[in-house]
Amino acid sequence: MSRAIQITGEKxxxxxxxxxxxxxxxxxxxxxxxxxxxxxxxxxxxxxxxFSARGSIKRSEWGLDFAIPELGDEVTFAIETQMVPADYAF
Incomplete structure (x- = not known):
């Protein structure tokens, strides 16, 4: 759920x-x-x-703290999406 959007550049x-x-x-x-x-x-x-999106989370915040620090706590992810109108039937 988004709470705030901030424009940082042209795109x-x-x-x-x-x-x-x-x-x-x-x-x-x-x-x-x-x-x-x-x-x-x-x-x-x-x-x-x-749109493309990138972010990171700490898996320990979600109770996934097994093998930290060996496996690391920070997980980075990328989202690639293309959107069409909600009523479009594929």
């Missing part, structure tokens, strides 16, 4: 929110890049928009 920003994993919720921040959009996708015929 970049941060999204602050809450991440729920394994029944626990903690704050998380994603660095987001706007990859582009099109009013009408050539094959799908609907608008489309794309």
């Amino acid at each position: 970049t920003g941060t999204v602050e929110g809450l991440l729920t994993f394994r029944g626990e919720t903690h704050p998380a921040t994603l660095d987001v890049t706007f990859n582009g959009s099109m009013a009408k996708h050539p094959m799908m015929g609907v608008p489309k928009i794309g």
Whole structure:
């Protein structure tokens, strides 16, 4: 769930929110890049928009503290997404 969005550049920003994993919720921040959009996708015929996001969490905050420090506590992740209108039928 997002709580705040901050624009940091022409195509970049941060999204602050809450991440729920394994029944626990903690704050998380994603660095987001706007990859582009099109009013009408050539094959799908609907608008489309794309984003990339990167972030990191400490797995110990979610009770996953096995083998720390050998395996490390910080986990970094990337999200690549393309979105179409919610009513589009694939």
